[in-house]
Amino acid sequence: MKKEYVDVAIIGYGPIAKMLGSLLGNKGWKVGIYEKFVEPYCLPRAVAMDDEIARILQGAVPSDKLEKLFDAAGGEMYNWYNAERELLLSIPFEKEGVSGWPGELFFNQPSLEKEMDQTCSNLSSVMIHYGNEVIDLKEKQESVELTVKEHSGEERKVIAKYTVGCDGANSFVRENMEHTVTDLNFEYDFLVVDLIPKEKSELPVIMQICDPERPTTVVSGGPGRRRWEFMVLPHESKEEVSQEEYIWELLEPWNHTPENSILERSAVYTFKALWVNEWRKGRVMIAGDAAHLTPPFMGQGMCSGIRDAANLAWKLDLVLKGKLNEGILDTFTEERKPHNEKVVSAALYLGEMICVNDPKKAKERDTAFISGKVPPFPAFPILTDGILYQPGEEKKDNLAGQLSFQSKVKYHNKVGLFDDVVGTGWTIISPVQNPRELLNNSQLRFLKDLDATCIEISSVDEDGKGTVVDVTGKYSEYFEENDIEAVIVRPDYYIFGSTSDVSKVSSIVEDLASQLKKYMNTVTVQ
Ligand SMILES: Cc1cc2nc3c(=O)[nH]c(=O)nc-3n(C[C@H](O)[C@H](O)[C@H](O)COP(=O)(O)OP(=O)(O)OC[C@H]3O[C@@H](n4cnc5c(N)ncnc54)[C@H](O)[C@@H]3O)c2cc1C
Secondary structure (H helix, E strand, C coil), X not given: CCEEEEEEEEECCCHHHHHHHHXXXXXXXXXXXXXXXXXXXXXXXXCEEEHHHHHHHCCCCCHHHHHHCCEECCCCEEEXXXXXCCEEEEEECCCCCCCCCCCEEECCHHHHHHHHHHHHHHCCCEEEECCEEEEEEEECCCCEEEEEEECCCCEEEEEEEEEEECCCCCCHHHHXXXXXXXXXXXXXXXXXXXXXXXXXXXXCCEEEEECCCCCEEEEECCCCCEEEEEECCCCCCHHHHCCHHHHHHHHHHHCCCCCCEEEEEEEEEEEEEEEECCCEECCEEECHHHCEECCHHHCCHHHHHHHHHHHHHHHHHHHHCCCECHHHHXXXXXXXXXXXXXXXXXXXXXXXXXXXXXXXXXXXXXXXXXXXXXXXXXXCCCCCCCCCCCCCCCCCCCCCCCECCCCEEEECCEEEEHHHHCCCCCEEEECCCCHHHHCCHHHHHHHHHCCCEEEEEECCCCHHHCCXXXXXXXXXXXXXXXXXXXXXXXXXXXXXXXXXXHHHHHHHHHHHHHHHHCCECCCCCC
């Protein structure tokens, strides 16, 4: 049997695999991607993402191309109405999120994946194998051995240092990994209909109609597209609602007909809320839908998977470089699982609100929402566990676990978003002075080992001096509003720690070093 050797084998080639493949391939790692379908799966599922995800995607799609994929909804409201079209809940989308993109963005998943695929395919160390189903997985002492069945029926072995199952809801990798599942027992069928209207739609970018006669989501499907998600009622069958005639009847009240719109596709999906409790066993990990499922009312299923990829990529990179040992990979579950659980719980809050067919219960819900007698919609979670600066007492100037700020800057005569012109990875930023001037030699060596960058950001255009220029003044506003003078940013854009006194930056670096020391092979601070 033929054998092939890779650093990381990624099973499946959905959006999460594409993200992880790009991040690891960009670092030069030999990545083998194995997808059982013979060609790309071109049906849209996800339509919404937030600014954090757009920032992570900058690592897979150039910003100018990314921008063209979006219908931006920054500054708009996500409104929830009852059957009488009274407002029950209103969730604002930030005009510009902290990550440098509008707070909510709508897109067509196949168009996004096509761009992501282009990046992956162009990376010389990434090999994408379509029509390759992984049918066996065995963890060995120093590797994972996979059996891959080609479309022709021929089988071959893949020997990988690490394997990541990005193989979706019915994950083969998960089933071959000892695991337990927490199921929140939310299960509803929705008919998902994607249209291409011939004229520009006048409908709001997104709204929810909590009508017990037909709970319905009305949403943009990205530029030039619209989506409806109709709840399948208890007396209806999946087959019945999938008939084209039935679909046009459902769309009629929305003034969409075969004359003014093209029915791109329709499918019935079962929305679920669950997560796997163990995302890593030895050299095998799972990410994306393989690890968690969420009802799409917050537009966060794929988003959570993209966060998984960003979290795992920097840790695998350090392990593969031999700088940290495998223990760091345990922080993947430790950090991502609680964050994801809070996202799923928030989606469930919305799911339980809309998935009501009983008119009496719907009336009670309406009264409760209109009179304000409901628990508030939860705030979006931050990172609370793992590699974070948490020195015991809570400090107002320590933004550990929050997302870091990104905006436009000028650097070496190039103007663009920070990550595009300065770069990514561990970054220490201060508007007061270059933080490296405050660090001792061993701390500088430690940061060099992490490929970290120290940046002074200034409102004054001193480009020749190597400072990063805050061309819009937004960085200055951010540091002032939060009353901080320095921030240490992780490669997945979460804040490790921050301080209102730049001279304290060395103690935060020291804390990072001591946390990583637990997992260290060669990264050292003496
Ligand atoms: C109706 C609907 C609306 C949604 N809306 C949103 C939204 O607005 N925003 C959002 O963030 N998310 C949304 N989601 C969720 C989002 O679509 C998914 O979370 C995301 O697509 C999952 O990506 P993935 O890469 O984990 O898995 P998938 O895209 O499912 O990819 C898994 C791949 O693995 C392959 N595979 C499986 N087994 C094997 C094997 N043994 N060998 C080789 N290959 C294998 C499969 O063929 C598949 O291509 C929505 C989902 C639905 C259904």
